[in-house]
Amino acid sequence: MMQFMLLFSRQAKLRLQKWFVPLCDKEKKKISRELIQVILARKPKMCSFLEWQDRTIVYASLYFCCAMELQDNELITLEIIHRYVELLDKYFGSVCELDVIFNFEKTFYILDEFLLAGEAQETSKKSVLKAMEEADLLQEVQQLL
């Protein structure tokens, strides 16, 4: 299972953090800080997988980072990251970092439609986006009332 997912910029600014394991705030901060430093120090052509503190870290550039358990399939995790980026892309229409910053709660909602309990819950891109659409509609309708 995925233990946590981080999204951060080149300047080490955290844009999204989703934790699937119970840790106190202090620990979360420490882990994020340390891991971000480790990943930012890696050179461009390096392997996307690394072992860190008894977890496998899978990351893609700009910078989506997932911490998996040691026995998980690293390649399919890369696919999960790609799928999430595609979802964001489809939802925001050509997503860029600013979208993620100014609509951070939406990125969380999308993530919550795609992952649950550290696993992928829906393998069809279409279904995830449809669910988001309907939930957003529900929210708007209720706000109008």
Added chain:
Amino acid sequence: MSPSIPLQEMIRAIRSARTQCEERGVIQRECAAIRAQFRQSDNGSRSHNLAKLLYVHMLGYPAHFGQMECVRMIASSRYSEKRVGYLGAMMLLDEKQDASLLITNSIKNDLSHSNQYVQSLALCTLACMGSAEMCRDLAPEIDRLLRASNSYIKKKAALCAVHIVRKVQDLGELFAPAARSLLAEKNHGVLHGAVILITDGVCFVLCMFQTVPELVQIMRSLTVSGYSPEHDVAGVSDPFLQVRILRLLRILGRHCETASDAMNDLLAQVATNTDSTKTVGNAVLYETVLTVLDIKSESGLRVLAVNILGRFLLNNDRNIRYIAMTSLQKIVNTDHNAVQRHRGTIVDCLKDHDASVKRRALELSLALVSASNIRSMMKELLLFLSSCPPELRSHTASGIFTAAERYAPSQRWHIDTMLHVLTTAGGDVRDETVPNLIQLITNTSELHCYTVHKLYRALLTDISQQPLVQVACWCIGEYGDLLLRGECQETEPVQVSEDDVLDALETVLQSHMSSPATRAFALTATMKLSTRITDNVELMFKIFKTGSGIQLRKFMIFFLLFLKNVLSPSVLRAAVLERMPVIEKNSGQSNGESAGAKTEPKIMVKPGETSPPQQPVNQVCDLLDLLGGSEGPAQPNPAQSTTAAGLTMNTSSAAGGDLLDLLGGFQPTPTLSVYEKNGVNLTLQYERQSDAVLTVTLTACNSTDSDISSFSLQAAVPKVCPQRRPSPHHRSVESGRRGDLDLSQSSSASLFTAFHPCPIQVHLKMRIRISYTVQGSAFQDMVQVDSFQGL
């Protein structure tokens, strides 16, 4: 009270802050406003305020005052408020906080809400941060949702159940039936969740083995038939589901032959037909390979799997190479030859730029070292050592030492290799390397001259590597005389004078790079040299005045006194400082990693065998007065009838021999065979210990194929020769073993039997009664020994 500004404006304001201080100012103002807003009972912008707070929290600022607001928002009837409230709960609350219990009720209500998106929020939150108590409380609800709801909810309920089972293992049984039935669903999301639930939660439930055919069927429909555009990723149909199914198959087939057979064909099919040009395809292939190697697959399939890994090793994508090596590492012990075929590629990966790849390649290379490739592999490993990243150096050095110890083709090669490592990575080797190397050097006496020359030269070049310097000092101290000899068959001759040697040691002592331990080595070496190469005491004094530290000063004072009082190379001094003997390899100190090639052969203790009898004898057997014209067959004293405890015979002949040695030069007399029947051989030996004591040993031997039980032996001698302490043993004699019914063992007093010498006129006789059970039948016999020759 400043008016609250919408979320995006606040974000803009924060981002436009030019300094950290400015940012903090903006955030403090905002938090104050938010706190004020929270205190108001109801206003339309509650969700905005909470969203702002969550943003601030993500930047790293404290936001715990928002926890209660989350609880309130979750209980609201508005979807927009619930949405943000639940998001806040997932971000600010975790199971360790007390406030998390407060939302249990809300979650419970929302799980049965009429709107599926509200249900979804509750499910998501429970799966994200549900504590064990919450999980126990709500498990029945989740089970209900697993059975009766739409696919959208079912898939979320399935993963929620996964979380519950991870928290509370026992609840796995609750979900097992529902999980099983979910496999019949068509919806991929639901299938995916169900497979994960079975994998992580319930696969220990036995009936899950029956799901194998179903799983195989699902896989087949994914890979062979049906192209579903919705689930297609670069030509592979729903790779996520495929990977999860393969993983479940792996677990089910791991220890089960039938399950493994059922999936054999499928795995072969997937392995051959999956497109490997994109990462997706490789992800599925990777999982397939892992499955094949873990279950009880047939050899053809295994070969296919290893070949796929071989192909991965040659892939341009570094990620693929990395995972290939990870997988090969797992099978390097079981399928060693298959992996050896790819040794060349693996060794090339040592030169990769990526640290992860290097680490993997190092592990594999060390595992692939064997007697036949040791020279070439060592060359590569030493090359690697000189350029490897610092975090790998210690591990590499240890690995090299282990490999060298195991497979060294010659001693000179071994010493050369160890010296090479010390010069390259001396600072990173483990502590026991120094004594190990010293022990190795002392053992190769023919290379002492060569070694000391090499070390001396290394010392001159570089005195910063402490382990190297320590070994060098020790050798110079021991073999300094060989150093002065100048020529050595293995290296070019070089002229070294006494002064050179002493200068070298002085440099070590004075250098700031030398640790106290190293200085101690150098001091001792100098001391030793006083008998080996020079008698120049003034020079010694000069050297001893250098160096520092309390411990060293103690040494120095001791040595100085020693020198002063024992000025001439007298016998005493020479004796104290003479050549060290060859050091025995201390098994406790051996390199922790050597897997047993050089450990001492353990003395195999056979089961049931104990050391020479220390157990108190079961009972004392009475003397049977059988001789001297007594009447009839003697009746064994019923009170002391022997019972065999079925104890196994406790001594081997070797131990018996040792015992006899304990008696101080026992001269084995010719054995007298007194009884031979039914596979039991009884032999007798006797020895006069002293004038007063005669020792008799009876040995029983079992030459049948089966065990003998209830063995009892009673011996009696004429009344005139009082027995000191008769106490034979009653044991089972195992097949093929010799059991010493040693009646005269000194190790245990209770077993000691001795006879006072009879008057010469009375001929010593002995009557032996023997009873035993072999192959179900009991036997009883009596034997009389009439003559003890040599008395």
